[in-house]
């Protein structure tokens with residue numbers, strides 16, 4: 355992912371510079387870098403336009419001359435810009451960070467195929483369902499009540515999932531999974547790597563609805579809560595999912611976050627291996643074995659994702675159906691450092 359060497363100035367004015375930090379502008383609000391460059395280049399010769407961060411709504415406009423930046427700031431900041439869709443741009447001078455402060459984290463490729471991740475136990479099936487089936491599933495959950503969390507909405511079936519303890523309330527059986535997911539369960543039972551041995555039916559479903567750009571904190575689904583296979587169906591919009599293997603065992607954000615990610619909370623522990631996959635709508639992800647027990651999964655809080663050279667804009671929402679089986683006894687997995695049953 356992109357980490358710019360230019361930052362937002364801390365003070366109210368910022369010192370004059372040939373580089374501008376422009377907010378409310380970028381591919382996530384429908385303005386391509388070419389379009390932005392065509393407008394800003396009327397004020398002088400440009401070095402280029404770059405993403406300021408991963409939001410897709412903030413860019414750095416870099417000129418050869420300071421005077422060009424001054425002219426552009428004066429003309430374009432704070433009022434609607436008719437050549438840029440009437441948007442009101444918020445522009446300040448930008449400063450160049452010393453190279454030593456630039457995070458070198460933009461070299462992780464985003465894979466389309468699970469086997470490229472080289473994480474044992476991850477499988478991704480594209481087009482697991484048809485667009486018609488997707489529409490039906492979305493209509494079905496939109497007819498049911500949502501529970502609002504800080505940054506997304508959820509529905510639970512089978513058993514309630516408690517975000518405070520990251521576990522299920524096994525005493526509160528909510529009944530069988532709803533009939534609208536039966537065709538999905540049917541297909542899952544013929545999943546290429548569905549190992550039936552000792553594994554009955556999936557009995558817990560969490561439906562997550564992420565609004566545009568929302569993500570999910572890095573986490574491992576609690577070992578003691580769920581068995582070893584986790585199926586997650588993506589609907590309505592794409593996202594990327596990052597997998598992290600922390601060298602010091604588990605790392606968890608504070609328990610009150612409902613797994614709602616904040617930009618600050620995800621880099622406290624920098625000692626981890628990262629792999630990233632693109633999840634298109636209608637794809638089914640299976641986490642099993644090492645992938646399920648030892649790797650954190652994480653959906654970054656982005657409005658756009660860079661997939662190779664392509665800028666993929668997140669949709670107005672993404673809805674996922676996560677199917678799991680509630681565990682009856684303690685977990686005896688081979689990864690005790692990540693296992694709440696074995697700590």
Ligand SMILES: O=C(O)CCC(=O)C(=O)O
Pocket residue numbers: 560562570575586587651674676
């Ligand atoms: O939205 C997703 O695909 C993943 C959801 C998830 O990880 C969870 O509910 O534990």
Ligand SMILES: [Fe+2]
Pocket residue numbers: 573574575651
């Ligand atoms: Fe999860």
